[in-house]
Amino acid sequence: MKDFNGKTVLLTGASGGIGRHIARLFAERGVNLALAATARSEEKLTALAKEVASAGAQSMVVTADITDAAQRSEMIRQAEDRFGPVDILINNAGIEEVMAFHLLTEENLARIIEINLNSPLALAREVLSGMLERRRGSIVNVSSLSGKVPVAYSAVYSATKAGLIAWNKAMGDELAGTGVRMSVVCPTYVAGEGMHAAYGVAAPKLAGEVTPEAVAKAVLRALEKNVSEILVTAGPMRPLLAIRELFPGFENFLMKRIGMGDFLRRRAEGAERSRQSENHGRGA
Numbered sequence: 001m002k003d004f005n006g007k008t009v010l011l012t013g014a015s016g017g018i019g020r021h022i023a024r025l026f027a028e029r030g031v032n033l034a035l036a037a038t039a040r041s042e043e044k045l046t047a048l049a050k051e052v053a054s055a056g057a058q059s060m061v062v063t064a065d066i067t068d069a070a071q072r073s074e075m076i077r078q079a080e081d082r083f084g085p086v087d088i089l090i091n092n093a094g095i096e097e098v099m100a101f102h103l104l105t106e107e108n109l110a111r112i113i114e115i116n117l118n119s120p121l122a123l124a125r126e127v128l129s130g131m132l133e134r135r136r137g138s139i140v141n142v143s144s145l146s147g148k149v150p151v152a153y154s155a156v157y158s159a160t161k162a163g164l165i166a167w168n169k170a171m172g173d174e175l176a177g178t179g180v181r182m183s184v185v186c187p188t189y190v191a192g193e194g195m196h197a198a199y200g201v202a203a204p205k206l207a208g209e210v211t212p213e214a215v216a217k218a219v220l221r222a223l224e225k226n227v228s229e230i231l232v233t234a235g236p237m238r239p240l241l242a243i244r245e246l247f248p249g250f251e252n253f254l255m256k257r258i259g260m261g262d263f264l265r266r267r268a269e270g271a272e273r274s275r276q277s278e279n280h281g282r283g284a
């Protein structure tokens with residue numbers, strides 16, 4: 001896709017660290033932006049809508065808990081009533097719970113899978129029929145490098161992100177020749193803003209971090225160049241992934257060497273301390 005002008009873009013996770021940068025970049029392309037997050041972020045979305053309007057995009061705020069089927073449909077209806085059929089769906093909303101797997105409650109477990117995997121699939125399902133009839137449309141899914149290289153203390157998160165990558169691959173083949181495209185963007189740790197930055201523990205230097213702007217650019221590039229899968233990493237990653245396939249022990253060696261195990265443990269301990277102080281604040 002080359003011409004974005006006047007296209008209807010539905011962006012989930014627009015209130016978050018990466019979502020805001022995607023919105024800003026797409027605003028410069030003159031799209032009509034439906035900015036989505038939950039109702040608790042309405043103020044943030046309204047401020048962002050004003051900002052992107054001044055950059056030349058038409059924008060609106062749509063709030064929904066994407067795990068709720070009725071709210072999902074209503075969100076799409078509102079966006080389409082205002083701007084016309086969704087041309088581009090950007091499945092960017094997501095959550096991460098950093099903790100040992102056995103400590104997750106069943107509710108935690110279900111919620112991570114619902115938000116990160118089931119809901120993007122359900123949203124795509126809802127807009128796809130129209131796209132196929134019109135023989136045009138694109139869906140970009142924001143996954144994570146942890147879908148390729150799963151990480152400890154984020155095991156369910158990694159599994160959902162791997163699920164998105166597998167689904168995207170299968171759909172790419174299924175959609176061939178239909179005029180509808182699907183892509184996945186897999187960023188490593190993002191510095192400065194967003195869910196990783198919120199934990200306050202920097203990733204090891206050799207693992208590297210990227211900017212939210214780099215992720216936003218990758219989303220745009222996926223659409224512009226019809227790229228099925230983009231890894232957003234600080235250095236070349238595909239050769240390492242290929243070596244890992246050939247020599248499975250290599251990954252453990254490398255993870256240890258660059259200090260990933262220690263980093264992941266410190267992150268999990270920090271997350272546990274925050275949960276305890278939140279519970280303490282609530283008088284639990």
Ligand SMILES: NC(=O)c1ccc[n+]([C@@H]2O[C@H](COP(=O)([O-])OP(=O)(O)OC[C@H]3O[C@@H](n4cnc5c(N)ncnc54)[C@H](OP(=O)(O)O)[C@@H]3O)[C@@H](O)[C@H]2O)c1
Pocket residue numbers: 012013014015016017018019036037038039040041064065066067092093094095115142143144145186187188189190191193194195196197
């Ligand atoms: N940050 C990183 O290092 C990193 C690395 C790799 C991949 N990613 C992926 O990039 C995407 C964006 O991450 P981020 O760092 O920008 O996260 P973030 O700052 O924590 O923002 C998460 C976004 O998801 C929305 N969301 C969460 N639960 C929702 C629900 N039930 N219904 C609707 N919206 C919901 C949030 O809305 P509310 O504000 O209303 O809760 C928010 O807009 C995620 O898919 C994440 O997995 C992030």
